[in-house]
Amino acid sequence: MSLFSHEIENFWQAAFLGGEIRCREGKLTLAVNPALSEDRRVMLLATADGHTSAVMTPALADQLDLGSGQGLTEQVLRQKLRDGQVALHGADYVFYFSEATKRVLLEEAPVHTLRQLTAADEAVFAEFQAAVSEQDLDDAYVELDHWLVFGAFEGERLVCAASMYPWEGQKLADMGVLTLASSRGRGHASRVVRAISRHACGLGYQPQYRCQVDNQVSAALARTAGLSQFGTWEVISPDSAESL
Missing domain, CATH: 3.40.630.30 (Gcn5-related N-acetyltransferase (GNAT))
Structure with a gap:
């Protein structure tokens, strides 16, 4: 059972899982969503339970060759982002009651x-x-x-x-x-x-x-x-x- 409210859980699920799930590997989920705004076209969320969710536009996922193949890990994903010159802003902690x-x-x-x-x-x-x-x-x-x-x-x-x-x-x-x-x-x-x-x-x-x-x-x-x-x-x- 989650520590947090349904509203919080639902918000983040919609943000990261609202599109097409392209890959689920262990504790990593990658989704693509063409509706992402320009300043949110790549996002990563690492939750306290050790799971990492990533979402990006389909065009960017294709450009980075992020298909539905096996073996995708968070480390591999981050390397592909770096290789593709996709820089991430410094991570924020997110806290709730x-x-x-x-x-x-x-x-x-x-x-x-x-x-x-x-x-x-x-x-x-x-x-x-x-x-x-x-x-x-x-x-x-x-x-x-x-x-x-x-x-x-x-x-x-x-x-x-x-x-x-x-x-x-x-x-x-x-x-x-x-x-x-x-x-x-x-x-x-x-x-x-x-x-x-x-x-x-x-x-x-x-x-x-x-x-x-x-x-x-x-x-x-x-x-x-x-x-x-x-x-x-x-x-x-x-x-x-x-x-x-």
Whole structure:
């Protein structure tokens, strides 16, 4: 039985198995789908159970000579991608709340130092943004005009903020979180992640937390906040030729 909701499982199955299955070999499945968008024309998903799913356009699969023959492994697949000059963007960890953890989350009482932010918080949010680096702002992608925004306060000062934006046509909502350097290590980020996730779950959305696999601080935050790793997700890099 899966740790995660049917909505999460169904989303990823549709993304990777919605086309024609060209190959199943051990723990590797390769599918082709002509409906993939330009920036998703090659994707790999390695789930926590050790299985890897790959999907790409039929034209690219043919170009890389990825037929239905025997002996295809993840190592061989990745080598064919490299030989074909198909570069993958750095892998993301993908985290969700398990169904059991989500039930606990929904029963938690609100924390008095946390609250939802609105347009009325423009001044306090601007002060918060001014206190962090441009790099941190870019990496976290936390914006006051996102679909859902929560913040943690020390007195009247906003010291940590998280925002969410739903995926188009899906009940998944990505989140970003950012804490002032002077207020880190006090548990603000994990509490804000849980608060915004609780609110999103109450609206029928599945909170989704993603970070690069080399960002161990962010991955540790996800786990501390109670999220479980679903897998690692890779998509084609913008550096690959558009003709591929």
